[in-house]
Amino acid sequence: MIVAPDASAIRVTKLVKSFGPDRRIADGLDLAVARGEAVSIIGANGAGKSTLLRLLVGLVPPDDGEVHLLGAPVTRLKGRALAASRARVGFVFQKHNLVSRLSALSNVLHGVQARRAGPRTWHQALARREDREEAMACLDAVGLADLARQRVDSLSGGQSQRVAVARMLMQRPELVLADEPDASLDPRAGAEVMGLLARLSREKGLTLVFVSHHMAHAVAFADRVVGLAGGRVALDERAATSDPDRLAAFFDEPPPAPGDAVSASLPLQRIGAAS
Amino acid sequence: MSLATSPTTRRPPERFERPGALRFLLYAGLVAFVVWGFSGSGLSAEKLVRGLPSLGSMLERMFRPSLDRIDRILESLLVTFQMAIAGCALGLVLSLPLAILATDGLSPHPVVRGLARGLIAFFRTVPDLVWALVFVIAVGLGPAAGVLAIMVDTIGFAGRFFAEAMEETDKGPREALSAMGARRMGVIFSAVVPDAMPSFVATSLFCLEKATRSSVVLGLVGAGGIGVELKVAFDLFDYDTAATIILVVFALVVLVEQAGAVLRRRII
Ligand SMILES: Nc1ncnc2c1ncn2[C@@H]1O[C@H](COP(=O)(O)OP(=O)(O)OP(=O)(O)O)[C@@H](O)[C@H]1O
Ligand SMILES: [Mg+2]
Numbered sequence: 084m085i086v087a088p089d090a091s092a093i094r095v096t097k098l099v100k101s102f103g104p105d106r107r108i109a110d111g112l113d114l115a116v117a118r119g120e121a122v123s124i125i126g127a128n129g130a131g132k133s134t135l136l137r138l139l140v141g142l143v144p145p146d147d148g149e150v151h152l153l154g155a156p157v158t159r160l161k162g163r164a165l166a167a168s169r170a171r172v173g174f175v176f177q178k179h180n181l182v183s184r185l186s187a188l189s190n191v192l193h194g195v196q197a198r199r200a201g202p203r204t205w206h207q208a209l210a211r212r213e214d215r216e217e218a219m220a221c222l223d224a225v226g227l228a229d230l231a232r233q234r235v236d237s238l239s240g241g242q243s244q245r246v247a248v249a250r251m252l253m254q255r256p257e258l259v260l261a262d263e264p265d266a267s268l269d270p271r272a273g274a275e276v277m278g279l280l281a282r283l284s285r286e287k288g289l290t291l292v293f294v295s296h297h298m299a300h301a302v303a304f305a306d307r308v309v310g311l312a313g314g315r316v317a318l319d320e321r322a323a324t325s326d327p328d329r330l331a332a333f334f335d336e337p338p339p340a341p342g343d344a345v346s347a348s349l350p351l352q353r354i355g356a357a358s
Numbered sequence: 359m360s361l362a363t364s365p366t367t368r369r370p371p372e373r374f375e376r377p378g379a380l381r382f383l384l385y386a387g388l389v390a391f392v393v394w395g396f397s398g399s400g401l402s403a404e405k406l407v408r409g410l411p412s413l414g415s416m417l418e419r420m421f422r423p424s425l426d427r428i429d430r431i432l433e434s435l436l437v438t439f440q441m442a443i444a445g446c447a448l449g450l451v452l453s454l455p456l457a458i459l460a461t462d463g464l465s466p467h468p469v470v471r472g473l474a475r476g477l478i479a480f481f482r483t484v485p486d487l488v489w490a491l492v493f494v495i496a497v498g499l500g501p502a503a504g505v506l507a508i509m510v511d512t513i514g515f516a517g518r519f520f521a522e523a524m525e526e527t528d529k530g531p532r533e534a535l536s537a538m539g540a541r542r543m544g545v546i547f548s549a550v551v552p553d554a555m556p557s558f559v560a561t562s563l564f565c566l567e568k569a570t571r572s573s574v575v576l577g578l579v580g581a582g583g584i585g586v587e588l589k590v591a592f593d594l595f596d597y598d599t600a601a602t603i604i605l606v607v608f609a610l611v612v613l614v615e616q617a618g619a620v621l622r623r624r625i626i
Pocket of ligand 1: 102106108126127128129130131132133134135
């Protein structure tokens, strides 16, 4: 394992990214997240939250600036070295992104590909005994051990998202990035998944960064709330002293930096506090 | 005063657009193209009329299919079907790696992808009869040449459809696996292949149907199977035997197609 030169799990410096001249997603963005911290990211539709998470793991290359992830300079890595860095980061997507025709157990087992390759990581039927057992334990941790054999396309949205969390656990990550894991779920299932992510991260001492449009979740499941607007961090406060209703006002404010094409061209949506 | 809008302000568009000069030329060219095609065919009403009696006498003699050589015919029909199965199986197994190399986003390099696509297209565009001729020269008369011809033909067909099926798979699971640092092979065999599986099965069944049909014809150039019998029967003006052969071939092809349709419906 690479020894980190600093204590931060994520260090983003002067990050710049645009999709075309009118779409500046990051405009000299700086952000640091300490190890073990839980951070929620809020911001209007199109503010660049998803893109930021993708930039963090090198799924999208930046135009300028640097990203250090658990001490590794992600923006300068390629191929195997990049894969090794990604392996330490669990990613949970809004759309669970599971392989729908495979069983829950097979999907969870795929998490082992973060540290090992080969046919025995492709399907539960081929897997090593200890991997199957670990995958089962991960499913159990999200309360779905009974559904191990079920095909994922026969599960509900909330169950699928929990399988995705189990796959992330199987990866044994040090850092968890979650992009609106609560978005396509009903209020109760959404809160359950968020609670599960936050609890598991805390228990295992993982760093957690999640995006949510539910202000109540952003406050309840994080230590710190970060708001993105105009390609920069426009809000950064302790969750303990924050308040969902006041956070909603963040979406009313005009973008802070002038000449900010992204936010200016998109109507800021007022997003009500979550139930 | 009136609520009705003045009829001149918003006239509906013409029902048909008047063709421009260029479009008119295009249509005229198309007609000329088809006429030109017929000019080379030597097809004429006179020829058809003159051909009718001989066709009639052949059909008349075919009317009572002969069962004299039925066991020999069934035996070579079986060999034909075996050829189809073996050629198809070999072709399908080789199609998958080639299709992966030909798939956008899975291929290791654009140059490799181009080469793989080119090879698949070449296999597909050269007709199976030509492949059969080539393999008869390479491995001699008999079913082995037929199997190889069907194999190459199957790669040309399945390679293309496998690649298309994989290109159309859900990008989400692929991205999820890449995001955790999975290798290319891992992404392909844990996310892409399972997702494309129904399409793979449907394509494979089509390949078997296609292979069954072409395995009949391949015998005509000596690549084994029932085609040889058919050619001999025609050469000896033994039309009643030919009729039997055509009927059993028809039965086999229909059987395979029906079975394929049932299986496809089950799987998809
Ligand atoms: N690959 C891409 N190519 C071009 N434009 C992109 C691409 N990915 C994102 N964008 C654009 O970047 C902007 C930010 O998108 P992003 O998905 O990061 O926003 P977001 O904050 O996650 O929004 P939401 O709240 O709707 O999820 C959008 O205008 C989007 O259209
Ligand atoms: Mg998003």
